[in-house]
Amino acid sequence: MSAIADQAGKSVTTAGESISQPPKGAGPMQKREARLAYTMLAPTFLIILAIVLGPLVANFWISFKPVELGDLRAPKVLINERVKGKPKQAGDPATLEYRVRNSSQKNSIANAGFTDILPPGFTAQQLPDACSLKGIDIQCDLGTLEGKAREKLVISGTVSDEYLGLRKPEKASKPVSYGDADSVLTNGTFTLENFRRVFDSDEFWSVLRVTFYYTIFGTAGALVLGLFAAQLLNTSFKGRGILRGLFLFPYVSPVIAVAFTWVVLLDPFSGTLNALLTKMGVLAEPVNFFGQRAVDLHLFGTSFEFPLALSTVIAFEAWRYFPLSFLFILARMQSVSTDIYEAAEMDGATPMQQFWYISLPQLMGILSVLFLLRFIWTFNKFDDIFLLTGGNAGTRTLTVDVYEQGFALSNLGVGAAVAVVVFVVLVTFATLFIRFSTKEEGL
Amino acid sequence: MRLLNSYVLSALSGAVWGFLAMIVIGVTLTLITGELAIPQVGAAVLASALGALFTHLWDGKAASAGQKYAPAVIILLALLAATFGAPFALPLSVEPLWQLLALVSFVAITFWSNRQTMADTPKGTLTRYEKEVVFLRVAKGVGFVIFTVMVALPFYVMVMTSLKSQQQLLGNPLDLSIDLSGGLSGMFRSYVELFTQFNFGTYLTVSAIVSVATVILTLLFSVPGAYAVSRLNFPGRSWMSRSVLLIYMVPAIVLVIPLYAVFSQLGLRNSLTGLLIVYPATTIPVALYMLQGYFKGLPAELEEAGLMDGLSRLGVILKITLPLSLPALASVSLYVFMIAWNEFLFAFMFLDDPDIFTLSRGVVSLNSSEVPRQHLMAGAVIATVPVLGIFLWFERFLVQGLTAGSVKG
Numbered sequence: 001m002s003a004i005a006d007q008a009g010k011s012v013t014t015a016g017e018s019i020s021q022p023p024k025g026a027g028p029m030q031k032r033e034a035r036l037a038y039t040m041l042a043p044t045f046l047i048i049l050a051i052v053l054g055p056l057v058a059n060f061w062i063s064f065k066p067v068e069l070g071d072l073r074a075p076k077v078l079i080n081e082r083v084k085g086k087p088k089q090a091g092d093p094a095t096l097e098y099r100v101r102n103s104s105q106k107n108s109i110a111n112a113g114f115t116d117i118l119p120p121g122f123t124a125q126q127l128p129d130a131c132s133l134k135g136i137d138i139q140c141d142l143g144t145l146e147g148k149a150r151e152k153l154v155i156s157g158t159v160s161d162e163y164l165g166l167r168k169p170e171k172a173s174k175p176v177s178y179g180d181a182d183s184v185l186t187n188g189t190f191t192l193e194n195f196r197r198v199f200d201s202d203e204f205w206s207v208l209r210v211t212f213y214y215t216i217f218g219t220a221g222a223l224v225l226g227l228f229a230a231q232l233l234n235t236s237f238k239g240r241g242i243l244r245g246l247f248l249f250p251y252v253s254p255v256i257a258v259a260f261t262w263v264v265l266l267d268p269f270s271g272t273l274n275a276l277l278t279k280m281g282v283l284a285e286p287v288n289f290f291g292q293r294a295v296d297l298h299l300f301g302t303s304f305e306f307p308l309a310l311s312t313v314i315a316f317e318a319w320r321y322f323p324l325s326f327l328f329i330l331a332r333m334q335s336v337s338t339d340i341y342e343a344a345e346m347d348g349a350t351p352m353q354q355f356w357y358i359s360l361p362q363l364m365g366i367l368s369v370l371f372l373l374r375f376i377w378t379f380n381k382f383d384d385i386f387l388l389t390g391g392n393a394g395t396r397t398l399t400v401d402v403y404e405q406g407f408a409l410s411n412l413g414v415g416a417a418v419a420v421v422v423f424v425v426l427v428t429f430a431t432l433f434i435r436f437s438t439k440e441e442g443l
Numbered sequence: 444m445r446l447l448n449s450y451v452l453s454a455l456s457g458a459v460w461g462f463l464a465m466i467v468i469g470v471t472l473t474l475i476t477g478e479l480a481i482p483q484v485g486a487a488v489l490a491s492a493l494g495a496l497f498t499h500l501w502d503g504k505a506a507s508a509g510q511k512y513a514p515a516v517i518i519l520l521a522l523l524a525a526t527f528g529a530p531f532a533l534p535l536s537v538e539p540l541w542q543l544l545a546l547v548s549f550v551a552i553t554f555w556s557n558r559q560t561m562a563d564t565p566k567g568t569l570t571r572y573e574k575e576v577v578f579l580r581v582a583k584g585v586g587f588v589i590f591t592v593m594v595a596l597p598f599y600v601m602v603m604t605s606l607k608s609q610q611q612l613l614g615n616p617l618d619l620s621i622d623l624s625g626g627l628s629g630m631f632r633s634y635v636e637l638f639t640q641f642n643f644g645t646y647l648t649v650s651a652i653v654s655v656a657t658v659i660l661t662l663l664f665s666v667p668g669a670y671a672v673s674r675l676n677f678p679g680r681s682w683m684s685r686s687v688l689l690i691y692m693v694p695a696i697v698l699v700i701p702l703y704a705v706f707s708q709l710g711l712r713n714s715l716t717g718l719l720i721v722y723p724a725t726t727i728p729v730a731l732y733m734l735q736g737y738f739k740g741l742p743a744e745l746e747e748a749g750l751m752d753g754l755s756r757l758g759v760i761l762k763i764t765l766p767l768s769l770p771a772l773a774s775v776s777l778y779v780f781m782i783a784w785n786e787f788l789f790a791f792m793f794l795d796d797p798d799i800f801t802l803s804r805g806v807v808s809l810n811s812s813e814v815p816r817q818h819l820m821a822g823a824v825i826a827t828v829p830v831l832g833i834f835l836w837f838e839r840f841l842v843q844g845l846t847a848g849s850v851k852g
Contacts, residue, residue, distance in 0.1 A: 030676065033675050033676055033677065034675070034676070034677035034678065036671070036675060036756060037671040037672075037675035037676075037677040037680075038671075038677065040667035040668060040670060040671040040675075041667070041668050041671050041672070041683070043663075043664050043667070043668070044664050044665065044667075044668040044727055044731060047664065047720075047723065047724045047727065048690055048724060048727065048728065050720075050724070051698070051702070051720060051721055051724030051725075052690055052693055052698065052724060052725075054701075055697075055698040055701035055702050055705070056693060056697065056698065056701075058701035058704070058705070059697055059698070059700060059701045061701075062700060062701060062704065067704075072703075072704055072707045072708065073707075074708075185704060185708075228586055228590075229586075229590055231583075231586070232583060232586045232587055232590065243587075243591070245834075245835060245838055246591065246594055246595065247590065247594060248834070248842070249594055249598060249831065250594060250597075252781060252830060252831060252834045252841075253598075253785075253827045253830065253831060254784065254785040254787070254802070254803060254806075254823075254826045254827060254830060255785060255787055255803075256785075256787055256802075256803045256806045256807060256823065256826060257601065257806070257822075257823035257824070257826045257827040258597060258823075258827075260806070260810060260819055260820070260823050261597045261598070261600060261601040261820065261823055262597060264600065264601075264604060264816055264819065264820060265596075265597055265600045270612055270613060270616050270816065271616060272474070272600055272616050272617065272619065274616075275616035275617050276470060276473065276617065279479050279481075279617065280479070280481050280482070281481070319593065319594075327842065348572070350571055350572045350575045351572075351575045351576060351579050352575050352579075376692055379694075380692075380694035380695070380696065382694075382695070382696045382788055383787045383788060387787075387807075399694065399696045402696050402697075402699075402700070403696070403699075406699075406700050407792075412700055412703075412704065415700050416700050416701070419696060419697040419700060420697075422694060422696065422697055423693075423694070423697050426692065426693075426694065430689060430692050433692075
């Protein structure tokens with residue numbers, strides 16, 4: 001075996017000069033090129049690692065921690081220094097008092113202590129056990145300070161003229177504290193409590209359902225509106241450019257501006273739309289579009305609950321994002337060659353038949369890619385609902401729930417647990433998207 | 444379906460136009476004058492249907508000028524007769540000029556639409572093809588009106604509300620007219636107050652600085668990255684260009700809690716530095732993805748020629764690649780600018796200090812019961828105008844950018 005291999009190797013080396021063989025492994029040129037590429041990509045890679053991937057992992061970590069918003073401020077040793085006694089002349093006794101306190105109510109501080117410089121002209125005579133004096137530098141070690149702990153350290157001594165000349169001798173130097181506080185974020189306590197609270201709450205499943213309604217109908221609405229808008233602008237006429245620009249307004253404008261405009265427009269008391277509808281006799285009384293969870297609708301003898309606020313939010317979503325699908329669909333439609341339509345025309349196909357049998361099949365690719373992308377982005381959307389309803393009236397989606405749990409209820413751990421749920425659902429869709437995008441060219 | 448001959452079809456399409464035109468014109472009249480103009484829909488439908496029928500009847504090469512324009516008169520007379528001379532349910536003495544204008548536009552619009560709808564349609568029984576052509580014309584017209592109103596109405600309300608005073612808004616929510624009685628200073632009082640009392644000058648500056656800095660940082664990071672991915676061979680290249688896409692699928696809300704925690708500890712939270720770390724990090728993947736697509740489309744021969752002539756890689760990028768990709772750089776910059784300018788979540792979570800609020804954050808702070816509505820809307824206008832202005836000015840580039848990279852949104 002080895003002989004054959006040797007021979008083969010030899011024949012390659014000898015024949016290498018005459019028969020050109022592709023080089024094996026990476027040559028020096030290639031290595032240099034790869035090194036250059038990595039150098040150029042390194043900054044991007046690092047910032048994404050720090051701001052996207054790192055936090056992503058950290059979010060999983062936090063979701064297993066009993067951490068609240070208040071825990072972010074690490075416990076600190078707080079010191080209040082004062083002088084007592086009323087020395088009249090040099091040599092009179094006085095006391096120096098340090099009041100030490102743990103800023104945290106529940107977390108302890110290990111190896112706590114502080115250093116300070118004695119006030120000028122103060123000579124210490126008696127020190128507490130915890131403190132030691134070196135020249136005028138004083139150091140006090142307090143060991144472990146429990147949560148809420150307070151301690152008082154008194155140093156007695158005598159004063160000189162220099163001391164008497166100062167108005168506030170204790171202000172001459174500030175005590176510097178130290179101590180090892182154990183942060184909940186970094187210590188070794190883990191808990192499943194956060195996830196238990198997420199899945200046990202009755203709200204969670206309704207939040208999940210609302211999220212899917214919002215995502216599916218919001219995406220579909222934006223796609224259908226975009227398809228219609230693209231049909232309208234696929235012919236050339238005067239003012240087409242202006243209309244195309246106008247149709248993009250909802251998407252280009254800041255979310256904050258358009259969301260508040262909708263709120264003002266649909267306000268039940270001073271909103272223009274409600275005023276129009278009631279005064280013109282369409283509605284008996286104003287409708288609180290963003291504040292009312294459901295209205296009873298009577299249709300064909302049956303009555304059902306119509307989720308009003310959720311539908312309004314979905315309408316906003318479709319309104320704000322139709323320009324995007326409109327742009328994509330229009331671009332795709334304009335790339336379809338006109339020959340095929342001319343041929344269909346010759347064969348007597350009607351306009352609707354041309355749309356159903358020629359345009360729509362050509363658009364299926366872009367429509368499905370758009371649906372997946374928009375689905376993921378609508379699922380991720382936080383701003384819109386937060387600004388429109390704040391997640392009230394049956395419009396709370398998972399993303400709003402992250403904010404609600406983490407910041408409104410100050411329980412970061414539970415918020416992170418909801419974020420984990422968001423991420424897991426998302427990864428499922430992203431996998432789907434990757435499957436599709438390998439089939440569909442162009443994106 | 445045989446009943447649906449050209450006469451019935453013309454009357455039906457006329458009815459649709461009458462309905463639509465009356466509602467749009469009536470509502471517009473109401474909003475412009477502040478007087479409640481109830482659209483007389485029934486009368487409008489009737490008048491326009493009649494007009495359409497006669498337009499179709501008298502259509503043809505032999506039609507005299509009188510026959511051509513008579514339907515307009517028919518529409519006018521029918522409408523006035525069916526509404527007893529009050530086509531908008533208003534006495535003629537109220538805003539007579541506006542009413543006259545509304546009446547004229549109703550007649551003109553329905554007359555013109557009726558002519559267009561039935562143009563080149565033969566009389567009598569129609570083929571399926573001919574019916575569908577008519578049907579599509581109506582559908583397109585309806586579509587244009589609905590889309591335009593749907594998009595324009597909120598923006599109109601935004602601008603007009605910002606020009607009103609509290610009493611005017613509460614007194615008559617329907618009145619969205621331009622009120623010149625208070626003079627220019629009266630109209631723009633909300634804006635003046637925002638800039639003088641609510642610190643909006645600072646917000647505007649901060650937003651501009653943050654957005655421009657984000658664009659610059661993003662380009663500095665993504666241009667070399669995109670060049671490497673598109674031009675250089677290295678192990679993991681295809682994996683790299685694929686995973687870039689995945690990165691910007693990561694929702695911001697998942698990052699916000701850890702970033703909030705870490706930035707609080709580092710003292711970066713309530714600072715613009717913090718924002719300027721987070722914003723580029725979220726835009727770099729998009730920018731890289733867009734740019735590498737463009738770089739791949741550039742002919743590699745040009746760069747190879749540059750290398751042969753003794754340019755370094757850096758020289759090739761600076762002197763050949765970048766000048767050739769100016770359009771792509773422009774659209775990426777505009778797109779990133781738009782994202783940074785409109786960003787809300789991180790600005791809202793990170794910034795507490797009103798001295799470094801961005802516009803988004805500043806407008807949110809106006810959303811309280813103590814601040815009147817017109818101030819909120821004026822804030823919205825201030826936040827919208829720069830980005831819309833830039834968009835309209837560079838529309839071509841931005842549309843390219845949107846289609847190339849706006850998988851994000």
